[in-house]
Amino acid sequence: MIPNPDFLSGLNPQQKQAVTAPPGHILVLAGPGSGKTRVLTHRIAYLITQYHLPPSNILAVTFTNKAARVMESRLEDLLGEKPQGIWLGTFHAICARILRREAENLPFSSNFVIYDEDDQQSLVKTALRELNIDEKMFKPASIRSVISTAKNNMQTPDDLTSRNYREEVNLRVYRRYQELLRVNNALDFDDLLNEVVNLLTQNQAVRDRYSRRFGEILVDEFQDTNTAQYQILRSLAVGNASMFVVGDEDQSIYRWRGADYRNVQSFERDFPDCQKILLEQNYRSTQTVLDAARAIIDHNINRTPKRLFSDNGKGEAITLFESADDKLEADYVADTIRQNLKAKKWKGSQVAVMYRTNAQSRLLEEAFLRANLPYRLVGAQRFYGRREVKDIIAYLRLIYNPSDEVSLTRVINVPPRGIGDKTVTTLQQRAHEMNISAGEVLADLGKLGQQSAHFASFSGRSALSLADFGSNLNTWREASSKGMPLTRLFFQILEDTAYQEYIDDTTEEGHQRWENVLELGKIAAEFEDRGLDEFLERLALVSDQDTLAEDVEAPTLLTLHAAKGLEFPIVFITGLDDGLLPHSRSLDDPEEMAEERRLLYVGITRAKDRVYLTRADRRSTYGGYDNSAPSRFLKDIPAKLLLQQGAVSSSRGGFSSSYSSPRERRTESYANWTTPSPTYGSFKPTPRQAKPAVEQRFPANCRVKHEVWGEGLVVKSVLEDGDETVDVFFDTVGFKRLAASLAKLEIIKK
Numbered sequence: 001m002i003p004n005p006d007f008l009s010g011l012n013p014q015q016k017q018a019v020t021a022p023p024g025h026i027l028v029l030a031g032p033g034s035g036k037t038r039v040l041t042h043r044i045a046y047l048i049t050q051y052h053l054p055p056s057n058i059l060a061v062t063f064t065n066k067a068a069r070v071m072e073s074r075l076e077d078l079l080g081e082k083p084q085g086i087w088l089g090t091f092h093a094i095c096a097r098i099l100r101r102e103a104e105n106l107p108f109s110s111n112f113v114i115y116d117e118d119d120q121q122s123l124v125k126t127a128l129r130e131l132n133i134d135e136k137m138f139k140p141a142s143i144r145s146v147i148s149t150a151k152n153n154m155q156t157p158d159d160l161t162s163r164n165y166r167e168e169v170n171l172r173v174y175r176r177y178q179e180l181l182r183v184n185n186a187l188d189f190d191d192l193l194n195e196v197v198n199l200l201t202q203n204q205a206v207r208d209r210y211s212r213r214f215g216e217i218l219v220d221e222f223q224d225t226n227t228a229q230y231q232i233l234r235s236l237a238v239g240n241a242s243m244f245v246v247g248d249e250d251q252s253i254y255r256w257r258g259a260d261y262r263n264v265q266s267f268e269r270d271f272p273d274c275q276k277i278l279l280e281q282n283y284r285s286t287q288t289v290l291d292a293a294r295a296i297i298d299h300n301i302n303r304t305p306k307r308l309f310s311d312n313g314k315g316e317a318i319t320l321f322e323s324a325d326d327k328l329e330a331d332y333v334a335d336t337i338r339q340n341l342k343a344k345k346w347k348g349s350q351v352a353v354m355y356r357t358n359a360q361s362r363l364l365e366e367a368f369l370r371a372n373l374p375y376r377l378v379g380a381q382r383f384y385g386r387r388e389v390k391d392i393i394a395y396l397r398l399i400y401n402p403s404d405e406v407s408l409t410r411v412i413n414v415p416p417r418g419i420g421d422k423t424v425t426t427l428q429q430r431a432h433e434m435n436i437s438a439g440e441v442l443a444d445l446g447k448l449g450q451q452s453a454h455f456a457s458f459s460g461r462s463a464l465s466l467a468d469f470g471s472n473l474n475t476w477r478e479a480s481s482k483g484m485p486l487t488r489l490f491f492q493i494l495e496d497t498a499y500q501e502y503i504d505d506t507t508e509e510g511h512q513r514w515e516n517v518l519e520l521g522k523i524a525a526e527f528e529d530r531g532l533d534e535f536l537e538r539l540a541l542v543s544d545q546d547t548l549a550e551d552v553e554a555p556t557l558l559t560l561h562a563a564k565g566l567e568f569p570i571v572f573i574t575g576l577d578d579g580l581l582p583h584s585r586s587l588d589d590p591e592e593m594a595e596e597r598r599l600l601y602v603g604i605t606r607a608k609d610r611v612y613l614t615r616a617d618r619r620s621t622y623g624g625y626d627n628s629a630p631s632r633f634l635k636d637i638p639a640k641l642l643l644q645q646g647a648v649s650s651s652r653g654g655f656s657s658s659y660s661s662p663r664e665r666r667t668e669s670y671a672n673w674t675t676p677s678p679t680y681g682s683f684k685p686t687p688r689q690a691k692p693a694v695e696q697r698f699p700a701n702c703r704v705k706h707e708v709w710g711e712g713l714v715v716k717s718v719l720e721d722g723d724e725t726v727d728v729f730f731d732t733v734g735f736k737r738l739a740a741s742l743a744k745l746e747i748i749k750k
């Protein structure tokens with residue numbers, strides 16, 4: 001391995017000290033943009049090239065999958081090749097990996113699936129039903145959150161006692177929920193961590209193996225680790241491992257998920273010989289951005305003030321825009337961006353628009369559409385939470401893990417195949433009686449049909465429908481186990497279930513839903529070499545930031561939480577109103593308030609050059625408007641750093657407006673504004689154009705042949721701009737989009 005010989009030269013003395021430190025525990029505490037992530041990456045390269053530590057002895061934990069991928073490619077740049085065998089990923093991904101390898105020591109098998117919040121909620125509902133508890137009295141969502149909190153505190157049902165009836169219900173549901181997870185061969189997010197903690201504390205041999213394996217454990221964003229994660233690190237570090245953790249207490253923003261920045265103090269206590277290194281130069285932002293950020297965070301008590309300077313010059317003032325209402329606020333953001341893009345002052349990808357809650361993106365998206373501006377929207381739920389996407393994932397999960405009853409009940413009658421609720425209940429009862437999973441009953445019905453011992457348990461018609469579905473499942477499962485490529489399997493399911501006919505009801509929404517299914521197919525194509533298991537794992541562990549499409553020349557819309565660790569030349573933070581930021585839920589809790597401050601601090605410090613803060617005097621609610629007051633955090637920013645714009649705000653006293661409201665222009669652009677349908681990733685707001693200038697030759701579901709790529713299945717065909725655009729899934733190369741006029745396609749089967 002030939003390291004880039006200069007790779008230490010791009011570091012300042014403190015950074016170099018951290019990167020080249022002799023083996024031992026290191027804690028790097030430093031403010032935003034000071035190079036913590038950079039130092040961590042360089043440290044890995046240094047260990048490999050200078051200490052000749054095999055990459056497989058290195059465990060590096062990042063906060064998102066995306067951050068892991070970025071780090072991997074930086075390492076490749078530094079080392080000249082990909083480090084082979086390094087464990088690099090999020091806590092959840094690494095835990096899932098350990099659990100799959102060690103399944104023989106655990107009460108589930110290695111093909112477990114990972115349940116997200118929705119799945120967890122279904123399971124809570126099943127538990128409630130089984131226990132005969134009314135879900136109107138005891139809301140599944142709140143029980144789910146009670147369970148998750150208990151798990152975050154690492155409390156099993158046995159650790160809990162109940163003091164009243166409600167607690168008793170919670171406890172019983174928790175117990176049953178846990179049993180159901182086992183039956184389904186599933187783990188939830190919290191389990192991923194807790195099971196690893198249990199494994200490492202209870203199984204000395206396994207613990208020794210892992211702690212011997214890892215010579216160095218590195219953790220980015222350490223301030224956001226929770227109790228279980230910290231315990232995992234501590235167990236692994238009992239051997240010969242050195243710990244290298246970097247973090248910033250002021251950027252801890254995941255308290256609601258159990259993160260505890262006091263782990264930084266625990267680390268200093270548990271590893272008293274650790275070397276503490278402070279980085280003081282910020283390479284990201286202008287002095288103005290840093291001063292504004294510091295003014296916000298200085299109000300938090302119990303924090304260690306940090307020195308942070310920048311050589312990037314004073315830079316431009318922070319723009320504060322106050323508007324009359326939230327629509328105008330969104331228009332201001334979109335118009336400002338559009339004007340600067342038009343004047344070629346900015347590039348789309350340099351701009352980020354941030355907000356406190358996901359719901360705030362809607363008005364912004366509409367304003368972007370009005371301004372005819374493409375954008376990319378970051379958010380896992382926006383895409384992966386969609387019904388059609390979840391359906392297809394459920395099919396795949398069911399193929400991977402036949403015991404997964406949550407997925408089974410999701411798709412057993414989707415698209416409708418005449419299997420009603422009563423049949424499903426009978427199926428579950430039958431499985432229960434026989435002590436097998438419902439999936440196994442189905443598989444048997446699929447294999448033996450009327451000869452199956454289960455057949456007589458159902459009425460004639462439903463027995464046949466079940467057998468039919470079971471037979472489909474068996475076929476897919478067999479194909480998958482014989483190595484059918486993932487995308488083929490994917491489209492096979494769509495074909496066999498006639499999913500397109502079901503989901504695309506020819507309305508705009510239907511088209512959009514089918515587009516989402518195809519989008520998922522494209523993601524599957526990226527996992528072609530890695531297989532169904534890795535695909536499912538990535539889907540299960542996807543975080544908001546992971547949905548940030550790369551190489552897209554468009555501004556990014558994202559929550560403040562999702563912005564962690566990222567940087568952009570231009571940052572807009574919208575909704576600086578009391579009740580939004582700080583959020584209304586935090587107003588009477590000092591700890592929560594401190595976290596809201598940190599959130600704004602994280603937002604501002606993402607900016608390299610310019611920050612825009614925006615707010616509105618009134619905000620739309622259901623049908624009407626609510627008055628809204630400026631965020632209390634705004635007054636903490638010194639006036640000399642601010643340039644105020646916008647309408648006169650009653651609450652802040654009048655000031656001249658240098659921004660003319662785009663009302664006139666709005667009228668004109670409203671004309672060609674159609675109701676937006678939320679999309680995933682980059683959005684091109686051109687209306688669907690279907691000029692049937694040619695006739696359609698390659699309708700969906702026909703098989704075609706291409707000169708180079710061979711045979712394939714047409715998934716979609718659209719007539720547009722006088723040509724036919726055909727999406728084909730080829731058996732050899734997977735998904736391709738072709739213009740029928742250019743590609744020499746030949747129909748082989750209608």
Ligand SMILES: Nc1ncnc2c1ncn2[C@@H]1O[C@H](COP(=O)(O)OP(=O)(O)OP(=O)(O)O)[C@@H](O)[C@H]1O
Nearest residue numbers: 010011012031032033034035036037038283284565
């Ligand atoms: N010594 C250096 N010379 C030049 N650029 C640097 C140096 N150190 C860091 N940078 C750059 O500064 C920016 C911020 O670095 P990095 O993201 O590593 O900071 P961080 O401390 O991890 O920030 P955050 O707390 O926001 O995660 C990056 O663009 C990085 O490449």
Ligand SMILES: [Mg+2]
Nearest residue numbers: 036037038565
């Ligand atoms: Mg960082």
